Amino acid sequence: MIEAVVFDLDGVVIDSEPVWEEVRRGVVAEFGGTWMPDTQKRLMGMSTPEWADYLTGELGVWLSPDETAATVIERMAERYRDHLPLLPHAAATMRAIADQWPIGVASSSPAVLIDTVLAALDVDVRVAISTETMKRGKPAPDVYLAVVERLGVTPERCVAVEDSSNGLRSAAAAGLIVVAVPQEAYPPDDDALAGASLVLTGLAELTPEAVARLA
Incomplete structure (x- = not known):
């Protein structure tokens, strides 16, 4: 589950x-x-x-x-x-996921920028943590472990949605189920991508049904 x-x-x-x-x-x-x-x-x-x-x-x-x-x-x-450069389907996807599960944010952005984005999204994000509060940023697992702990869930039953090599490595090292949504302009390394259980071409494909199947 x-x-x-x-x-x-x-x-x-x-x-x-x-x-x-x-x-x-x-x-x-x-x-x-x-x-x-x-x-x-x-x-x-x-x-x-x-x-x-x-x-x-x-x-x-x-x-x-x-x-x-x-x-x-x-x-x-x-x-x-x-101008806040939201990616297509980002808000709708996060709202659909938030209707089914608690959601968190594990970001390398400073907290002030995270707050700006979340205010624009108007999504029920339970926990948002910046790596600026961690001793180590991604690819270390620290930020994902912190978010999972704050959410009160176990890593192996938690899904991480990432795009970059360091982000994918961070989530995998923390023991989460990894979904990759690579950006064409900044493709992740093959070894980082290999740790993903699901690779998508865009957030529109991250439906609640797709998440549930990852169990």
């Missing part, structure tokens, strides 16, 4: 990865850093402290990690206030 469903946000509910890339790439260029070809892929799933340290330590941004994080997050919030 499925007891709960936990969603990632970036790349699953909102088409935010291009926005994150544009904003962070701009901050790196503005403050003396060098963006590398694999930077965006490496950043996906990192917690706020982790990616702020990476931008300053590895890419050469001359701001402090705290200043880097604050600058990026404020620019992301401005972009979200102008």
Whole structure:
């Protein structure tokens, strides 16, 4: 029996990865850093402290990690206030799932951005946790384990909906049943995708019936 469903946000509910890339790439260029070809892929799933340290330590941004994080997050919030890039069927899918099971959110976004998205969705999300509150971001299992604990369910009876390599690895490492909804622009690695019990082309395919069959 499925007891709960936990969603990632970036790349699953909102088409935010291009926005994150544009904003962070701009901050790196503005403050003396060098963006590398694999930077965006490496950043996906990192917690706020982790990616702020990476931008300053590895890419050469001359701001402090705290200043880097604050600058990026404020620019992301401005972009979200102008336009929230919800993915097709995201709100309807989450509402349909929430009618059947408790749902949670395990996201690498800062809490302020999670709150902005959830307010726009108007979905009954029982628990939402950001990796910024964790010592380790994805691919570590910490955030999923925290959400599952707060929901009061067991990982092996909980479904995770993810898109990125690090997100898929995080959910699998936590012992959840993994559903992958890959983004064409940022495809997950084959080994990460192999850990998914179900691979979908979009959230419209994540029906309550499809979730129930995962049991």
